[in-house]
Amino acid sequence: LTNGLLMAFQQLPTGILTIVVTLVFMFALNPAIAAVVALLTPVSVFTARFIATHSAKHFSGQSRIRGELTAYVEEMVGGISAVETFETQGAVAARFAETDDALGEESFKAVFFSSLVNPTTRFANSLVYAAIGIFGAFVAMGGGITVGGLSAFLGYADQYAKPFNDISGVATELQNSVACARRLFALLDEPAEAPDAEDAAALAEPRGEVRLDHVAFGYDADRLVLRDVDLEVRPGMRIALVGETGCGKTTLINLIMRFYDVSAGAVRVDGRDVREWTRESLRAGWGMVLQDTWVRRATVRENVSMGRPDATLEEVRAACREAYADDFIMRLPQGYDTVLDGSSALSAGQRQLLCIARVILARPAMLILDEATSNIDTRTELLVQRALANLMAGRTSFVVAHRLSTVRDADLICVMADGVIAERGTHDELLAAGGRYRHIYESQFAPTE
């Protein structure tokens, strides 16, 4: 894109100026011959245009395939261990070669056609030049122009034709640029997250009252994940969400955090629709430990203090001690100053402990724990659960867990199924009811025969 624009800005103004000035001089010398020049010039312009449109198609194809190839490489390098485990290097390399060949072919065509432009216009220009020479000779024989005048005129005609060559060169480069720009703008035109409402208020000190009002939602409009979820959470309550894999627990949490907007119904926090709170303040109210932990490329200390960058080292350590992360952190080469290399430096369980320390330090008003301890060994989990229980005391919290031992103390357990909350109640109530919950419970705790 830059190349094209630079060439256009450098060559277009001089080219156009040359054309205009030589045209004026030629008309001053002899209007009849000048008119012939002006009429014949479009011939070369049209040939250039014809070829340029042909190469434009291939330039578009070239940048599309190049994008595909880059994405493919990135995906496969990212998943290299899976690729190697399943011994699919051959197939992956073959698929790469195939795309690469397609790219080669498309690039060849693009460059071939665009390289044709310049010689073709030159050829057309020479034809025009010869035509002017012949026509001018007849005019000179009739006494309409002197021989010296005609030779000066031919000089002008040559000058006049040159910029057309340059401009056609610019045109090819611009074709490429336009193809690139189209992809750029396609990305820029992707709809952004809807901005906060004009009159959105800031959720300063959340009480932690959450209300789901007949919420329906689907990632695709035609496939609802949640059909009709109705739930009232009083401040300080601990809600547990259980249910089969894929039943929509994480989805529900995404809606509460307003990572997505509901399709129907409403999610209310502290009595107001979440769409009427500013996103920033709404999310600041929540602390989350999610299924997919995320550790950034920074020191341990910076990672833990993400929610409270001003925390002192002592506070950071205290939070880590509470999350049972202090031990392994102290064993790292530089302790709290060890730079973590993205997601690869720690084990999955260690990352989870780090994320728990993060929320313990941030002490948010409301809490979301989505399988927060799923990667931690059972003994450490028991200890961390105690720390989390302390943290949840007095805070509205949503806990998602497959292991029922971690949710039995919740104030309200919601069993999700088929896009609704199929059963709700306390652990004892649900066990007594003998429905789905009891079923899940027995599958986990029944003595094995």
Ligand SMILES: Nc1ncnc2c1ncn2[C@@H]1O[C@H](COP(=O)(O)OP(=O)(O)OP(=O)(O)O)[C@@H](O)[C@H]1O
């Ligand atoms: N980003 C997404 N785009 C499209 N569909 C999605 C997306 N995320 C989840 N889904 C679909 O929504 C459904 C519910 O997914 P969700 O992640 O809420 O399940 P879950 O209850 O959290 O499961 P798990 O116990 O495995 O964490 C799934 O069937 C899944 O296919």
Ligand SMILES: [Mg+2]
């Ligand atoms: Mg989930």
